[in-house]
Amino acid sequence: MTTPISGQPLDLLLITPGGRDAIYQELGEELTAVEPPLWAGLIATYCRLKDHRVAIIDSEAERWGPETVAKKVAELKPRLVGMIVYGHQPSASTQMMTAAGPACRAIKAEAPEVPVIIVGGHVAALPERTLREEAVDFACTGEGPVTVETLLRALGDEVPDVSQVPGIVYWDGGEVRRTPGAPLIEDLDRDLPGSSWDLLPMDRYRAHNWQCFGDLGSRKPYASIYTTLGCPYKCSFCCINAPFGKNGYRFRSPEAVLKEIDILIEKFGVRTFKIVDEMFVLNEKHVTAICEGLIPRNEKLGGALNFWAYARVDTVKPAMLDMLRRAGFRWLALGIESGSKHVRDGAKKALKSEDIVGIVRAIQEAGINVIGNYIFGLPDDDAQSMRETLDLAKELNCEFANFYSAMAYPGSPLYNTAVEKGWELPDAWSGFSQHSYDCKPLATEKASAAEVLAFRDSAFNEYFTNPRYLKMVDQRFGASTSVHIRQMTRHSLRRKLLEPVDAPA
Structure with a gap:
């Protein structure tokens, strides 16, 4: 991952969970691909275009376990962590929960004050269940960029009100609340003009x-x-x-x-x-x-x-x-x-x-x-x-x-x-x-x-x-x-x- 500019607080830390060994067994060592995390890169780009300071941890590429990731979160102190569990193909999102769950629990143990939103195909399919089962504050019901960026702005308010953030489920006391869905991004060239390659460990893919x-x-x-x-x-x-x-x-x-x-x-x-x-x-x-x-x-x-x-x-x-x-x-x-x-x-x-x-x-x-x-x-x-x-x-x-x-x-x-x-x-x-x-x-x-x-x-x-x-x-x-x-x-x-x-x- 790239190091944020010294002296400037980090707004958003996007994390791609690992788990290659559990998902692929010994095939993951040499035979399978190690692919750049598309949606982490796209969400980073969308938020950077809105002037947020963003970093990415690709723990799959770095081969970092949950404890190492959690220590990085505590060190960087972002305003928001985004756990991105999109797979490299549609069917791979659910299996990534194997690593995402332990990583979220480790983050909450090491830096409980940092809010966590989980985003991905599996999450969008089962948002309420994901919120109830995982150590997260928010689960995204849609594709992610608009929801994450709006949540970032809401958390920056003197009195945060997440009830107006589109596309999330969240805890309100002991109740699970769900907001209306976020709109899909239609102008891809303007709002998602490619991945944030400079934030990724390109030598590892x-x-x-x-x-x-x-x-x-x-x-x-x-x-x-x-x-x-x-x-x-x-x-x-x-x-x-x-x-x-x-x-x-x-x-x-x-x-x-x-x-x-x-x-x-x-x-x-x-x-x-x-x-x-x-x-x-x-x-x-x-x-x-x-x-x-x-x-x-x-x-x-x-x-x-x-x-x-x-x-x-x-x-x-x-x-x-x-x-x-x-x-x-x-x-x-x-x-x-x-x-x-x-x-x-x-x-x-x-x-x-x-x-x-x-x-x-x-x-x-x-x-x-x-x-x-x-x-x-x-x-x-x-x-x-x-x-x-x-x-x-x-x-x-x-x-x-x-x-x-x-x-x-x-x-x-x-x-x-x-x-x-x-x-x-x-x-x-x-x-x-x-x-x-x-x-x-x-x-x-x-x-x-x-x-x-x-x-x-x-x-x-x-x-x-x-x-x-x-x-x-x-x-x-x-x-x-x-x-x-x-x-x-x-x-x-x-x-x-x-x-x-x-x-x-």
Whole structure:
């Protein structure tokens, strides 16, 4: 973190909780990405534009535990602490509560006079519960920037009145009060013109291993930026729109996006990027304008730019692919989800198998790598449909694949259904992590949670040890990458759900 200007009091200290070891087990040491905290950086920018003095502690990147964070809070004495529990993808917010809770308790023990607001996708989905369960003074019901900045101003009044702060729940004596929601920020270029990169430990961020297949030494420096906020789709398992209150899609101008990319290239030497948007390849005009700006930059850098972004099978147009590749997009992630049309339809993901195969092949023929994302344990899944999903994954033979267990994440329609029907959910927030020891996916009518998890873990090994896949990787990226993947598959996740139960004495 950067040190505030000497002699000037700090208004806002934004904290990103860690917990990588609990969330990813041993995978967090080398294989997973360490991503810049998007929303901490955006909230910092918004508040700095309003003349507040701000600092950020990224305890995940710094590998600081709760006690170290709490001592920093006591040392800096900010007027307000913001605990930011947005994940690097929508489904990652809930699992971050595993680290956010202990950090808040440590702060309150070390510096009880400092007010704490907690912000994030999980918090927006369950604000009253979060306030009751965590050691915080306020919980944010929306996306965060307007609420945090208004709260800062209210706390600066001689007699603070937080009842007029939009988008919070708070304690009023022994009662929980909720204020009307804060408005969404509509002018992104003016109010959220990129992250506060100067407040972040930029030397600590690294890309996922797969993004740099063929050149694993290029994982650093690394940055992630956004070009849009929100998503217009309504997939049953997705919780992205919980902090926004509705399905929607807000755009930054291509000029603002390119300006931020230039800062990262020129000031921090970044060549490896993630586009954070839940769905980047969607609006053709928006994508085209950004790519047309990136192409000359990529050419000037000798083709060194390496971007990855999310797309949908039904939004990728073959005519766009050459442009994307020339702009530096080397990877597109596709939410394929299931090999069964029946299961996809039930998850509100209506795609045809032949369309999936056709688009994947078109992307690969354009020289762009594909990450196929698959989910086991969607409500209509059984052993046969999960097998169909794995068989489709092996047929597609994408350059990388993510295998997930279905989770009813707070803020998703699936969570509401699970609560309404009394389905069994994880015992702790860490259980919502795909890679945690206590991971506990949803059961289906025909498969238990343990069966879904066991299938997911075996599918990962079957895919990445498949001779056809390893041969493709060897040809596409070189022998060193196929060796790396063989080493990756030697990591075996411990799963509480799959451990044998001791027989009674």
